[in-house]
Amino acid sequence: MRIIYLLFFLLFIAGCSKGPAPAPTVAFGYNRNVFEVGEKIEVVNKSQNVTRYEWFIDSSRDSVKTDANPIFNGRTTVGTHTITLEGYNADGVKNEAVNPFQVGERRLSLVRITAVNLSRPNGQPWHADGSGPDVYVVLTSPTGVVIRTVDYTNVQASTLPLIAAFFNNSEPILRNGNWSLQFYDNNGGRTPELMFTMPIVLTAPPADRNVDGYGTYTFQSGNYAAKFEINTL
Incomplete structure (x- = not known):
């Protein structure tokens, strides 16, 4: 007990x-x-x-x-x-x-044009004097908003990549959807000529986006290529 x-x-x-x-x-x-x-x-x-x-x-x-x-x-x-x-x-x-x-919202902070066709599809130069194209780029959003870059005259392989600056919107919002990137030859200030249209489909943030919201998209079609740098603001 x-x-x-x-x-x-x-x-x-x-x-x-x-x-x-x-x-x-x-x-x-x-x-x-x-x-x-x-x-x-x-x-x-x-x-x-x-x-x-x-x-x-x-x-x-x-x-x-x-x-x-x-x-x-x-x-x-x-x-x-x-x-x-x-x-x-x-x-x-x-x-x-x-x-x-x-x-924040996904914003386009910079576009690098890394490749353009420096001659016409038939192999002839863009201009009769043999100079390179006077390139500008138009970015069109899914809702039809058009954003235009400045002109880059006499573009040669040595001048690439082009750092694209936009006229009317320095950091457009890149919402998911169907975009297009159009390359034009300004033809020395005469009638612009469409060089190429690149369709762009955005469905998600860039795969390389870091924890602070910076990242890049790379697009290529034919002899044309562009790199979008984005920020989240």
């Missing part, structure tokens, strides 16, 4: 000696620093000693998430947004972290 009492006593002592749960350390980040409008927000959880999570975005508790690594629907407005995490340990002690993130 004494042995049984002793066992109960030891169990009682062990139960009483159990200390509080470790304090929760609440921390998290994101899979990127800048997101596109509408792009899903992936959270990277770095918390410790947390057994229960409550996440909410932009101070809205209408859709609190409770999993460890939630994915939030993309934001519809450009600017700074925040996600808040309230983490609780096994004793219900709460700690909190708030992290901002940026949302």
Whole structure:
């Protein structure tokens, strides 16, 4: 009997000696620093000693998430947004972290014309005097908005790539859809002549986009090629 009492006593002592749960350390980040409008927000959880999570975005508790690594629907407005995490340990002690993130639109910051046909399809020079084409480029959006570059006179292999600057929109928004890039010879200021039309289909951000929203598209068709540099602003 004494042995049984002793066992109960030891169990009682062990139960009483159990200390509080470790304090929760609440921390998290994101899979990127800048997101596109509408792009899903992936959270990277770095918390410790947390057994229960409550996440909410932009101070809205209408859709609190409770999993460890939630994915939030993309934001519809450009600017700074925040996600808040309230983490609780096994004793219900709460700690909190708030992290901002940026949302922007995919913008065309620069176009490099890397290849053009320096002679006509029949092999003849573009101009009677043998000079190269006076190239300008027109970018047409899915809604028909036309953006024109400046002229580049007497284009030769040695002058490529051309760094295209646009007249009426320095950083157009590159939304998904069917675009076209048209190459013209301005013909020394006379009647412009269409050299080539390159169809461009955008369905997603550039594959090489970094966490800050910079990336490039490369397009090539026939003897024509262009490289788009994009930023997310």
